Amino acid sequence: MDKKEGGLLNWMKGLLSRRGKRREQKIKRLTKQIGVIEGDNSGSINLFAPLPDDTPFIMLEVYRYLRDNMPDLSDAVWTWKKLCNTGFSLIFDKTTSEYVREQARRAISNLDNRVNSGNGGMAELLDILYASLFTYGSAGLEIVFEPDASFIYDVVPVDVWTIRFAWEGGKWQAYQVHPGGNVRLPAERFMYFALDRDGTNPYGRSILRSLPGVIRIQQRLMDDMARAMHNAGWARMHIQYKPAERLSGETEEEYQQRMEGYLEQLKKELSGLTVDQNIITFDNIDVNVVQGSQRFPAYYETQRAIEEQIITGTHLMPILLGRNYGTTETYGTVQYEIINRQIDTINSKIAKGLEQIYNLELALEGINTSVRVEARSNRSSEVLKQTYAETNRLNLLLKMMESGVITREELREEISKSQLIKSAQK
Template sequence: MGFWKKKETAPAFVQLRQPDQHPFGLLNNCVPMRGGETQLCRAVREAVPIVDAAIYKLIRLVGGVRAQCPQARADEALNQFLKTVSVGRGQFGLNSFVDCYVDSLLTCGRAIGEIVPERGNRDIAALLCGRVDNLEIREGRNPLEFVICGPDEHGAVVPLPYQNLLLFTPLNPEADNPYGVSLLRSLPFLSDILLKIYNAIGVNWERCGNVRFAVVYKPQEKELSGVQAQERGQQLAREWASAMQSTKSGSVRDFVAVGDVDIRVIGADNQILDSEVPVRQILEQIVAKTGIPPFMLGLSWSSTERMSSQQADLLTTEITAIRRTLTPVLERICRLWLRMQGMSDQVEILWDDINLQDELEEAKAALYREQARKLRIENDAAEPQQ
């Protein structure tokens, strides 16, 4: 009795070729992921709170996914698996995996994951997200071929052994490299200017906000000799320091001096530059890059805080584009699990509805629909039967 052997098919013919070798052609067609760029994007997100808030809001809006299978038994089993699968670090469920995956996708422009099968390859034990810093892509002879490489136990970068268990998603990839583009790619320059302004504000408040006094004693002509004036100045300094020290403990102590003594606040006459206009201009550019309405990030730039239908449509389009990028990876996970269980791998990924409207507006829309339905039923009843 012979075994059925799958017929090997030839790879698809691709007309596109690389006209020349890329700058890293000497490294066996290995294009590094440029770990410095990912570190820079993470630094921007850590330094500018509004960027970090925008990323988290996009992650929350993107989340909410489930699968649907034609067979009821497969549908119930698959969704139970998606709710209980381990994703590492004490988290469970496909939605937790999607949150971590989208976080890396938006911040670094690419995301890497791994499907961990159980012993015997009859089930999936875990879904893990990896760091893109230590991974590289080795391109093949045409754009359809690439291999994910990583460090081995000796530190050498080699192709990872089980490519079929690796998940890789680029965000808006360009034609000249296999990697995606970070959402924060154009923000380092503006973030640097913004941090300079904030740092200058902090330094100025340290200089002028913490009040310092200049006590000047001017001896009158022939009032004191040089030695006596020096002793009088030291005495004034001691008394002034003692008065300030008493103020720290909560008691009030007057400072009494004899002679011409001038006390001024250092920096009181200094004018600090107005930072409202430049900071707002920079924040407008940052918010425009994220695609989130300003009021959702705590910025009150307009007289109303209601989201217009145009803003809701644009934000919905952005979220839908991110979901469209993630759908192939989720379908691959579900199909692999179904095949491991001996079931049909037909599956459809369903995302939760994006809810960006006010509850009051939704209630009004539901009321109008019911009123229209009632009028339609009454009109149908009033029409004569034919």
């Protein structure tokens, strides 16, 4: 293990040993469950709610470090954000004229290009938002208006590890913590997305929350494996030297010096050998090769057990983290459906946020309409089977109407609920 990885292991040990403690100077624990008192350099004090399970806020920085340095966790966050970033569709009311729709689309397109300070626009902003959501369990956006409030000038991401919440006026009020003081974030301009909220706690829960202990074990295992492989995994030469007999009249000290001189000379000559040179010695020197044929089956079994904990902790399936454990098609299909349900839940929150931003922009620009935002589906699993089943269901409804079992109005109502019909109309 190199110096950097060894430093990571020691760093993780130090952080995990301090879990549950607060920073002595900046944070003091209250006896009340409502929150913690957090001071700043200006001497002001705000009543802030703690993270779920009283997790120290410094753990948010730990999650970022793990994401950037642990390949499995980096891949998990990357996979989740790519699965979720499927794009969004704009849906207008049927009564909206085509002229107004075109105006609205143009205004929204211009806004998409402006946001994130023009650095990649809305697509890049959503990528940042999803990365934050699956790293810290939350993401924040701030709306920046043009000085005359004629349109939205920008939408920028907010560093969520600086966000704190205080209970004010019967609701949670967001603050941003800075060394020079705490900044109140206006509710009309600040948007906060939380993943897997815990009861009334306003903060989200990171998917990496359960993994630091497992990562510590993994790093120790990697360290042990590297040491073992370095010691026994490579072939090496074993030189055996039979000392010459002691000369007549030679003292013990002189004999030792002569033998050590021979050994140093032999070591010097052997260390300078190139690949196309041979060893020629007297018969009092034996040269053997110690084969590095040792294997470590126990290591791979242990490593797989740790990988399974990481896969479970990140709510993914083995194949999505580059593993193939020979899972059955049925298991893979069910697991992927569960993942897609989580994606739908998350994207519905993001869609509501985008809907709020877009409708605010339309109102500021004086365009008399509103838009509904809907996340596009990424479901490729069982698509043909679902389509076939839905087609058969619609054909059965038509036959039931022709036979007088149901009325035309009942048929129309059932057809309006069909996901197949809705997809064809988009």
